[in-house]
Amino acid sequence: MVEKEKEKMENKNTCIGNKREAPLFAWPWENLNNFKACILYLLYGPWVAKVVYAIYREEFNFKNSDSFWCFHILILFGLRALIHQLWSVYSNMLFLNRARRIYQQGVEFNQIDAEWHWDNYLILQAIVASLIYLSFPSLANLPMWDTRGVLCCLVLHIGISEPLYYWIHRLLHSSTLFQQYHWLHHSSKVINPFTAGHATFLEHILLCTVVLFPTLGTILFGYGSIGLMYSYLLAFDFLRCLGHSNVEVFPSKVFEAIPLLQYIIYTPTYHSLHHIDMRTNFCLFMPLYDKLWNTINTKSWDLQREISSRTNSRVPDFVFLVHVVDVFSAMHAPFVFRSFSSIPFSIKPFLIPMWPFTFIVMLVMWVKSKTFVYSFYNLRGKLHQSWAVPRFGFQYFLPFAAEGINNHIEDAILKADKIGVKVISLAALNKNEALNGGGTLFVNKHPNLKVRVVHGNTLTAAVILHEIPKNVDEVFLTGSTSKLGRAIALYLAQRKVKVLMLTLATERFIKIQKEAPMECQKYLVQVTKYQAAEHCKTWIIGKWTTPREQYFAPSGTHFHQFVVPPVIPFRRDCTYGKLAAMRLPDDVEGLGSCEYTMGRGAVHACHAGGVVHFLEGWKHNEVGAINVDQIDVVWEAALKHGLKPL
Numbered sequence: 001m002v003e004k005e006k007e008k009m010e011n012k013n014t015c016i017g018n019k020r021e022a023p024l025f026a027w028p029w030e031n032l033n034n035f036k037a038c039i040l041y042l043l044y045g046p047w048v049a050k051v052v053y054a055i056y057r058e059e060f061n062f063k064n065s066d067s068f069w070c071f072h073i074l075i076l077f078g079l080r081a082l083i084h085q086l087w088s089v090y091s092n093m094l095f096l097n098r099a100r101r102i103y104q105q106g107v108e109f110n111q112i113d114a115e116w117h118w119d120n121y122l123i124l125q126a127i128v129a130s131l132i133y134l135s136f137p138s139l140a141n142l143p144m145w146d147t148r149g150v151l152c153c154l155v156l157h158i159g160i161s162e163p164l165y166y167w168i169h170r171l172l173h174s175s176t177l178f179q180q181y182h183w184l185h186h187s188s189k190v191i192n193p194f195t196a197g198h199a200t201f202l203e204h205i206l207l208c209t210v211v212l213f214p215t216l217g218t219i220l221f222g223y224g225s226i227g228l229m230y231s232y233l234l235a236f237d238f239l240r241c242l243g244h245s246n247v248e249v250f251p252s253k254v255f256e257a258i259p260l261l262q263y264i265i266y267t268p269t270y271h272s273l274h275h276i277d278m279r280t281n282f283c284l285f286m287p288l289y290d291k292l293w294n295t296i297n298t299k300s301w302d303l304q305r306e307i308s309s310r311t312n313s314r315v316p317d318f319v320f321l322v323h324v325v326d327v328f329s330a331m332h333a334p335f336v337f338r339s340f341s342s343i344p345f346s347i348k349p350f351l352i353p354m355w356p357f358t359f360i361v362m363l364v365m366w367v368k369s370k371t372f373v374y375s376f377y378n379l380r381g382k383l384h385q386s387w388a389v390p391r392f393g394f395q396y397f398l399p400f401a402a403e404g405i406n407n408h409i410e411d412a413i414l415k416a417d418k419i420g421v422k423v424i425s426l427a428a429l430n431k432n433e434a435l436n437g438g439g440t441l442f443v444n445k446h447p448n449l450k451v452r453v454v455h456g457n458t459l460t461a462a463v464i465l466h467e468i469p470k471n472v473d474e475v476f477l478t479g480s481t482s483k484l485g486r487a488i489a490l491y492l493a494q495r496k497v498k499v500l501m502l503t504l505a506t507e508r509f510i511k512i513q514k515e516a517p518m519e520c521q522k523y524l525v526q527v528t529k530y531q532a533a534e535h536c537k538t539w540i541i542g543k544w545t546t547p548r549e550q551y552f553a554p555s556g557t558h559f560h561q562f563v564v565p566p567v568i569p570f571r572r573d574c575t576y577g578k579l580a581a582m583r584l585p586d587d588v589e590g591l592g593s594c595e596y597t598m599g600r601g602a603v604h605a606c607h608a609g610g611v612v613h614f615l616e617g618w619k620h621n622e623v624g625a626i627n628v629d630q631i632d633v634v635w636e637a638a639l640k641h642g643l644k645p646l
């Protein structure tokens with residue numbers, strides 16, 4: 001589905017009036033898409049094998065090996081990719097830097113897809129490096145380090161690379177070249193470290209030459225070293241990412257103390273201004289050249305000072321208070337892998353080696369972390385944020401951890417109240433009945449809250465109920481005395497649907513039954529065994545159900561569910577529903593991450609419930625038991641505001 005959506009987005013990109021057919025626009029390996037890494041394996045596989053074999057036979061000589069160069073190319077490839085990744089991690093850590101973000105919007109899915117192959121240029125540069133080596137085999141004899149090379153490299157960079165890039169960049173902004181090539185780089189609405197690599201094949205060939213002057217030049221002058229190659233290329237990528245990081249990282253005091261620095265190093269604000277006003281700030285890294293040729297944006301330093309000294313960020317209007325599900329899903333955070341976060345969560349092989357590290361992070365979070373801002377999007381001019389309680393799912397089942405978790409939730413609610421959030425919606429286990437009575441605890445303890453506390457489950461119930469076909473006259477319900485189970489049972493009974501409520505707690509059953517209008521009470525039937533549902537084809541699962549229990553369902557049964565995590569679908573002859581969810585309105589902005597296993601743009605129904613509460617401006621808290629009379633009201637309101645069932 002994601003691939004399909006991606007394709008759709010890519011088609012959209014081609015339709016914005018810009019050309020993709022110019023010579024050398026596309027990458028030669030563009031059609032390989034996700035298999036492009038194979039190019040590297042094909043190129044370097046034989047050499048890697050040769051070196052490994054030599055090491056194995058203890059014939060490998062560090063200095064004289066004619067194969068070691070390819071190792072350097074591969075290691076450099078990895079390190080350069082790592083620099084982009086680390087910058088991406090940093091610039092997505094909203095809890096560290098949201099006040100100093102330059103563009104306030106979020107990166108959307110279509111931009112993430114467009115920038116997906118940002119690493120193409122690394123492949124290109126690895127190939128170019130290999131070709132150079134094959135032409136000059138003496139390069140294998142480069143020393144590890146030569147200090148004279150640093151000066152030589154700097155002179156070549158400042159004297160050739162900087163002005164060369166400046167003029168190439170200015171030419172790329174001429175109307176023909178911009179429409180044919182450079183528009184692609186500028187099509188990224190919200191710049192971020194991966195935007196640095198997002199350009200056409202031709203532009204990266206040109207960038208290659210910019211890089212070649214200081215590197216190959218220093219070698220030809222006789223001062224080259226392996227250490228210098230690493231230093232220059234890594235510094236080059238670091239600064240490119242810095243310029244596109246969308247977070248102002250320099251304290252303005254640095255430039256006040258050393259004014260000359262303004263001409264030596266650009267800032268994230270400086271390059272962001274180029275993306276806003278394309279007639280200014282063309283330089284590679286050194287504003288000196290913009291000064292020299294009179295293209296410096298006069299706002300560059302005032303804006304830099306303003307952003308770098310910001311301490312307060314915009315107050316969100318709506319907050320969804322989430323928690324981490326488990327160690328694997330923690331790696332689905334937008335600040336870990338942006339591209340992984342932009343597709344629905346599932347366990348991927350690359351997560352496995354990172355599990356131990358993430359486990360340690362979890363322990364550190366348990367001891368030290370506070371609730372933090374996790375992600376955001378905008379809807380109709382209002383800011384919606386997700387805040388994460390630093391607790392994982394399993395911790396909610398540890399009796400001794402309950403108080404600590406409630407303290408975190410309470411702190412978050414009080415903070416939201418203090419800063420002026422309108423609605424805070426409790427996700428998943430943060431509204432667990434056993435933990436805090438679905439939020440009741442906090443509302444009772446702080447009766448004067450201005451922020452509305454919402455569990456959003458009224459809409460969850462509505463979504464589940466609307467999935468049940470109108471002609472169904474009998475359902476089997478497990479978890480039937482839970483918050484959702486009770487509401488579903490009462491709602492269906494009022495519509496004269498017979499509900500077989502699986503529960504051993506007769507007292508609780510009778511209590512619920514008495515809540516139904518007199519004439520509807522007969523539709524609620526207590527059952528104590530799964531066998532009672534042998535002839536019922538509509539099962540609503542609110543409690544974990546084993547394969548054995550699932551086998552009591554007749555063939556063709558549909559399992560609706562509100563159990564977290566969802567049951568494992570064992571029955572091939574039956575169908576299984578997904579967790580209740582809704583699609584956010586089409587005009588949502590800045591959305592670039594998926595909510596756990598939800599598809600793009602979809603959120604859990606309780607999240608949607610909170611959004612509806614906010615959009616409607618309701619003044620009541622939605623805590624504790626579900627008000628069955630509100631189910632249709634919330635559903636209609638959700639549809640009215642453009643939320644859609646999946």
Ligand SMILES: [Zn+2]
Pocket residue numbers: 169173182186274278
């Ligand atoms: Zn440009």
Ligand SMILES: [Zn+2]
Pocket residue numbers: 185195196244271275
């Ligand atoms: Zn740029």
